[in-house]
Amino acid sequence: MSAAPILITGGAQRLGRHCAERLVGDGHPVIISYRRERPELEELRGRGVVTLKADFSTEAGILDFIARLKQSADSLRAIVHNASDWAPDSQGDEAGANFERLFRVHMLAPYLINLHARELLEACVEPQSDIVHITDFVAQKGSRKHAAYAATKAGLDNMTRSFAAMYAPRIQVNAIAPALIMLNAGDNEDYVAKAKSKSAMQIVPGPGVVYQTLRYVLDNRYITGATLPLDGGRHLV
């Protein structure tokens, strides 16, 4: 019997893709969700990754993804809620729609997927299953320019403890709360210098530190309801 796959939402690029590739390298079957088709997906498919299209900006889109997930897998070893939209706050008429969109991708999608996929996680033949919420350091601190993003990440962080209590002892539910991990195209030298200065470690570590933290959770049978900081000591500066 083949091992149960690990689902990573938003796994077509950057941190999610890095973790998908590392999990495949460690011998895990992987399913990712993606929103936009692109050439990189063919490389992942060539490595055996199952790719499911998903747009979490509507409840119908989330439920449609869940239905196709259930057609694609009869069990899951883990779910990593990685999909995210780092949208700055909108002004005026767009403010409400922006908040609602971030609520759906950061909170409603993880909530509904966790509820509907519980049976898949419990069907895993391994003794432990995991749900991992990828949140953000700003969930605890707030953000002047990304208030809706930070608030919806805070909601995702709170759900970590609710689902951990609901799903124990069969399923562990934890969060990883990164600060700056990798830059975006267009980040200039001034931005990079300022961003580095915000943490005690003063580096841009790259996605490997996220995989190390995910590996730690997956390999440990005695962690649940926890939020693991991955922020270089942002709180110390």
Ligand SMILES: NC(=O)C1=CN([C@@H]2O[C@H](COP(=O)(O)OP(=O)(O)OC[C@H]3O[C@@H](n4cnc5c(N)ncnc54)[C@H](OP(=O)(O)O)[C@@H]3O)[C@@H](O)[C@H]2O)C=CC1
């Ligand atoms: N990068 C960093 O330094 C930091 C990252 N984080 C968190 O880590 C995680 C990974 O970060 P990163 O790799 O930079 O993330 P990205 O900004 O690259 O987003 C990951 C994926 O989310 C998908 N996505 C966005 N909106 C939707 C939606 N409405 N429906 C479905 N999928 C959607 C995108 O899919 P597609 O591309 O196919 O449209 C994208 O590929 C995120 O949760 C992020 O908030 C936290 C702190 C720092």
Ligand SMILES: Nc1nc2c(c(=O)[nH]1)N=C([C@H](O)[C@@H](O)CO)CN2
């Ligand atoms: N979905 C995303 N969330 C976040 C991103 C990103 O690129 N995509 N980037 C950050 C920044 O690195 C921030 O941590 C810098 O202070 C935060 N979240």
